[in-house]
Amino acid sequence: MEIKSPTFKNNSAEALKDVNLQKALGKVRTGFIEKRAQAADALPEFEDLRDRARDIKDHVLDHLDLYLERYTEKVEAAGGHVHWAETAEDARNQIMEICRRLNARTVTKGKSMITEEIGLNEFFEQNGVTPVETDLGEYIIQLRGEHPSHIIAPAVHVTKDQVEEDFRRAHTQFDPKRNLDEPTTLLGEARAVLRQKYFDADVGITGANFLIAETGTSIIVTNEGNGDLTQTLPKAHIVVASIEKIVPTLEDVSQILRVLARSATGQDMSVYTTFSTGPKRDDDPDGPGEYHVILLDNGRSSMLGSDYQDMLRCIRCGACMNHCPVYHAVGGHAYGWVYPGPMGAVLTPSLIGVDQSGHLPNASTFCGRCEAVCPMRIPLPKMMRHWREREFERNLNSATARYGLGVWAYFAKRPSLYQFMTGLGMRTLGLLGRTKGRFKGLPLAGGWTKYRDLPAPEGKTFQQQWAERQKAKRKEAA
Amino acid sequence: MTATSRERILAKIRTSLGRNGEDETRRDTVAERLSAHHKGIIPKRGQLSGKDLIDLFCKMAEGVQASVARISSPDEVPAAVSDYLRSKNLSQQVRMGADARLAAMPWKDQPNLEVMQGRAEGSEEAGVSHAFAGIAETGTLVLTSGNDNPTTINFLPEHHIAVVNAADLSGDMEAVWAKVRGKYGEGTMPRTVNLVTGPSRSADIEQTLLLGAHGPRALHVIVVEEG
Numbered sequence A: 001m002e003i004k005s006p007t008f009k010n011n012s013a014e015a016l017k018d019v020n021l022q023k024a025l026g027k028v029r030t031g032f033i034e035k036r037a038q039a040a041d042a043l044p045e046f047e048d049l050r051d052r053a054r055d056i057k058d059h060v061l062d063h064l065d066l067y068l069e070r071y072t073e074k075v076e077a078a079g080g081h082v083h084w085a086e087t088a089e090d091a092r093n094q095i096m097e098i099c100r101r102l103n104a105r106t107v108t109k110g111k112s113m114i115t116e117e118i119g120l121n122e123f124f125e126q127n128g129v130t131p132v133e134t135d136l137g138e139y140i141i142q143l144r145g146e147h148p149s150h151i152i153a154p155a156v157h158v159t160k161d162q163v164e165e166d167f168r169r170a171h172t173q174f175d176p177k178r179n180l181d182e183p184t185t186l187l188g189e190a191r192a193v194l195r196q197k198y199f200d201a202d203v204g205i206t207g208a209n210f211l212i213a214e215t216g217t218s219i220i221v222t223n224e225g226n227g228d229l230t231q232t233l234p235k236a237h238i239v240v241a242s243i244e245k246i247v248p249t250l251e252d253v254s255q256i257l258r259v260l261a262r263s264a265t266g267q268d269m270s271v272y273t274t275f276s277t278g279p280k281r282d283d284d285p286d287g288p289g290e291y292h293v294i295l296l297d298n299g300r301s302s303m304l305g306s307d308y309q310d311m312l313r314c315i316r317c318g319a320c321m322n323h324c325p326v327y328h329a330v331g332g333h334a335y336g337w338v339y340p341g342p343m344g345a346v347l348t349p350s351l352i353g354v355d356q357s358g359h360l361p362n363a364s365t366f367c368g369r370c371e372a373v374c375p376m377r378i379p380l381p382k383m384m385r386h387w388r389e390r391e392f393e394r395n396l397n398s399a400t401a402r403y404g405l406g407v408w409a410y411f412a413k414r415p416s417l418y419q420f421m422t423g424l425g426m427r428t429l430g431l432l433g434r435t436k437g438r439f440k441g442l443p444l445a446g447g448w449t450k451y452r453d454l455p456a457p458e459g460k461t462f463q464q465q466w467a468e469r470q471k472a473k474r475k476e477a478a
Numbered sequence B: 001m002t003a004t005s006r007e008r009i010l011a012k013i014r015t016s017l018g019r020n021g022e023d024e025t026r027r028d029t030v031a032e033r034l035s036a037h038h039k040g041i042i043p044k045r046g047q048l049s050g051k052d053l054i055d056l057f058c059k060m061a062e063g064v065q066a067s068v069a070r071i072s073s074p075d076e077v078p079a080a081v082s083d084y085l086r087s088k089n090l091s092q093q094v095r096m097g098a099d100a101r102l103a104a105m106p107w108k109d110q111p112n113l114e115v116m117q118g119r120a121e122g123s124e125e126a127g128v129s130h131a132f133a134g135i136a137e138t139g140t141l142v143l144t145s146g147n148d149n150p151t152t153i154n155f156l157p158e159h160h161i162a163v164v165n166a167a168d169l170s171g172d173m174e175a176v177w178a179k180v181r182g183k184y185g186e187g188t189m190p191r192t193v194n195l196v197t198g199p200s201r202s203a204d205i206e207q208t209l210l211l212g213a214h215g216p217r218a219l220h221v222i223v224v225e226e227g
């Protein structure tokens, strides 16, 4: 995938002018946030489970080499194959080799950000293999020739009317006068079209939410059931997973699953959590004849022991972008590469280099919401700050940004003053904007408001609200 | 080639961590962790027994849009399946694996109901599986692959009917893993374990939740409370 992160500012300007996109983003602002809050509140142990999930991953990262060895041993014992890929190119070649050996023409794919990271679809097309995305959202954007704009809701930027247009253009086998007004009719049509593809495919490719060292098992978590059909029906199942997906035991993964779905979609559990261990067994009437795992490093091993190690705890739930005011304003494509939102702003420079993604760590208001909701307690703002500082030192930034950062750093190093100033700012802005709810322009922030309306703060800062909420919770518990 | 890329990645990890792969203390820590199966934090919600546990399972399953029938003997399963098909205006035909518990049920008492053996092919309106276990905390079914209950039955038919014994319900997922180890052995898993929580769905079109994406449009759970 072409890297467009360096033009984040221009991408954002375009995004803000895009009427369809702005309409679609409105739904992110409300739906995801409310659902997550309800699910988290309904589980009294949620905060403790977040701590536990963090600790499990920290432990794994500390012994990642040993857990990977054990995992590999168990996959092989179950009759599967593990392929170690240092780079995206290695991974693509290993996958292609398997497809060539099996004479694969059609490959079905479950939703996987990692295959986006390695640019697998483009590579397949160049090599005469047809990739078919089977997740509804991924299918829609494949028809549109686009990339996902969200890690769990890839087509969140597309409106229903646009989907209808795409289906009419692509599904010429159906009556052009058919009624596609209802979303459920669109879903039914996609279901019918894709059903046959699962059977036609020679190879099915999925990602993995987790890899279990204890048993050599890969896990996918989905709601549609497309991943399961993708991996069950073809001759071979290829799992593409990065090295940090490891967890020690079945119990450990159960702990993390409790925070994953709640943080992502507000479900207690996603519909299908599937544990796969090796290929079809002797007494199996179904299942893939071959089971391969591509273990991808692609820069992650050098994040260990660095300022960015904590990022490797990420379980790709999407909560940080769902709660991010910058993401709400510009959507995922503006970030210019595979991973959008706060997690993308930290991960992208780690994987493709800060020189390729310089503006991303600036795609933040430092409001702290991402860290407050991250189930793995990843200190995202702190890491964005690290990248900013590095960028500052490298002098890649413009003079105004350097000046702004200097002022900001002064306050950031003095937390009480920072809180006071942001509180003061909120009150002042609140008074100024009370009448309209949004600002068209603000003194000293022209660079921001030139491209977007700044919502007028209503009431309290996020930090204040968070503190009060915690206090209320403690009272309830007492 | 593969061996060397493996060595190189492991070496990079060790260098970054500043750790040694031969370090006995580390190896012991990992071995201990893998065999101890620490449970961690178990939510209180599912920690019930008897009727309360069954009630919670049914409530949570219905909360995720599954339908539930509670019966008191395995002998009543065929009639319950037939009733369900009738209520949904489906043909009296189901796909089923070789599960001994299912095979022992009086299917012959339902003369109109045709039972097709084997894996699902994709044209079936309904499939029946016997679940390995159920998790009350979330209303989740646990299904294991094999000739008894082929995985395709969980995903291809339009309607998935799953039978679960009340005696196989646990409060939490962690308790299920102890049972899996008991049946399949330490560190060994069936090819597939499917945790199924409600029928398939998608919210990919404008965040509107729709049931019946690629998997079954409907999930019907039959809980057998005795026997």
Ligand code: SF4
Pocket: A263, A313, A314, A315, A316, A317, A318, A319, A320, A321, A343, A370, A373, A374, A375, A376, A377, A378, A380
């Ligand atoms: S950084 Fe945290 S909130 Fe964001 S996707 Fe990763 S785990 Fe979820």
